[in-house]
Amino acid sequence: MATTRDGLDQARSAAQSLHAALTDAAARPGGPVKSDFEAMPTKAQAIADQVGQSLDVQNAIARQALDEALRFLDATHKSTAEALMSSGQATEHFIRQAISHARRAVDKISEAVAARRAHNAPRDPQT
Numbered sequence: 188m189a190t191t192r193d194g195l196d197q198a199r200s201a202a203q204s205l206h207a208a209l210t211d212a213a214a215r216p217g218g219p220v221k222s223d224f225e226a227m228p229t230k231a232q233a234i235a236d237q238v239g240q241s242l243d244v245q246n247a248i249a250r251q252a253l254d255e256a257l258r259f260l261d262a263t264h265k266s267t268a269e270a271l272m273s274s275g276q277a278t279e280h281f282i283r284q285a286i287s288h289a290r291r292a293v294d295k296i297s298e299a300v301a302a303r304r305a306h307n308a309p310r311d312p313q314t
Contacts, residue, residue, distance in 0.1 A: 195245075195303065198237040199296040202256075205230050205263070206289040213282050221278070227267035227285065235260040238296065249302040256295035262288040 205227065212223035235257055242253050266285035270278050 194237060194241045195296070195300055198234055198241065199293065199300055201230070201234045201237065202260070202289065202293045202296055205234060206286065206293055209263075209267075209282065209286045209289055213279075213286060219278070219282055221271055224267050224270050224282070228264045228271070231260050231264035231267060231289070234292075235264070245299060245303060246306040249299040249306070252295045252299040252302060256292045256299065259288045259292035259295060263292060 208223075208230075209227065212219045215223070238253050238256055238260065242250060242257075245253060263285050266281045266288060270281035270285060273281060
């Protein structure tokens with residue numbers, strides 16, 4: 188079980204890093220540069236793969252949150268890929284979408300971590 192816990196925590200950390208990288212690139216003076224986003228679709232897919240690997244060993248509540256996180260990671264992947272293929276305001280639109288999806292993925296992975304911890308917490312037999 189320790190490797191699952193570590194894997195889920197690593198996925199959350201990676202998703203947080205992805206969100207931070209997207210936000211930092213978007214906030215760059217003069218606007219984002221496409222080279223900042225070249226690795227983002229691959230990173231989003233790698234995080235989704237990591238989340239998917241831990242999906243089977245989670246409780247039902249954590250699994251539901253991870254299913255939603257996978258949808259947001261897929262949307263992040265698509266939005267960053269679209270940002271690379273577009274220009275001008277369309278690029279900015281896709282970047283904003285990617286940031287939003289990445290943030291929601293982090294939130295859902297965090298919910299799964301909390302659900303896992305609650306499920307694994309010792310129970311007080313008197314309550």
